[in-house]
Amino acid sequence: VLDWNLNFFGGHTQKVDDTWIVPLNKHQAFELIFVVNGQEIVNFEHDSYLLNSGDFVLIPPGFIHTVSALKNLTYFCFHFDIDDPSFVVGLIQNSPIYFPKDSSVNQEITPIIEDMNKMISSKVYSFEDKMNLQIYLSKMLLKFNSLINKQPTVIGSSQSKYAKTISEMIKNEFNDHGLYFATRFLNGPDNQKIQV
Numbered sequence: 680v681l682d683w684n685l686n687f688f689g690g691h692t693q694k695v696d697d698t699w700i701v702p703l704n705k706h707q708a709f710e711l712i713f714v715v716n717g718q719e720i721v722n723f724e725h726d727s728y729l730l731n732s733g734d735f736v737l738i739p740p741g742f743i744h745t746v747s748a749l750k751n752l753t754y755f756c757f758h759f760d761i762d763d764p765s766f767v768v769g770l771i772q773n774s775p776i777y778f779p780k781d782s783s784v785n786q787e788i789t790p791i792i793e794d795m796n797k798m799i800s801s802k803v804y805s806f807e808d809k810m811n812l813q814i815y816l817s818k819m820l821l822k823f824n825s826l827i828n829k830q831p832t833v834i835g836s837s838q839s840k841y842a843k844t845i846s847e848m849i850k851n852e853f854n855d856h857g858l859y860f861a862t863r864f865l866n867g868p869d870n871q872k873i874q875v
Contacts, residue, residue, distance in 0.1 A: 683762050687816050690757035690799045700747040708760035710738040713792050717751035723776055733780030733789065739771045755796040759816055766820075769827040784826055791819045
């Protein structure tokens with residue numbers, strides 16, 4: 680039985696002036712930022728990326744970042760969340776943050792991003808529009824999944840940093856929701872106490 684969710688939200692395209700900046704923030708979902716025109720800078724943890732037209736970044740959940748315009752910036756941005764823990768962990772551990780225009784992964788994913796961007800507007804979305812956005816997102820995630828499966832599992836400093844963030848997210852989730860399940864587990868069937 681399949682019981683899982685795939686969410687697409689916050690999609691928008693925006694042209695901004697050269698003084699535009701998004702202060703320190705983080706999200707509980709993945710954020711993809713694609714530069715349609717111009718340049719922008721993404722500061723992510725201790726790294727900084729200069730994005731030109733056609734470049735994109737994939738920011739994992741829970742990571743603090745800032746974004747600022749550099750020159751004539753138009754960008755497309757959206758968030759997505761999927762409740763498949765093994766995929767999420769694999770994507771965080773094995774995917775780079777920055778995908779320059781000339782990289783092979785960028786060239787595979789950019790046509791999908793451009794199709795999604797064409798659909799984003801202030802209109803009311805039809806059922807067909809919503810389904811097509813989910814299809815585009817699914818195609819993109821399949822491309823990322825292919826990238827994950829090609830990467831060797833090597834634990835480096837960035838992977839350790841990601842693992843720590845994942846651990847903290849799991850801990851927070853447990854604190855919010857886990858007490859109920861822990862109580863159910865410890866009480867056992869018919870509320871009989873289990874010795875641990």
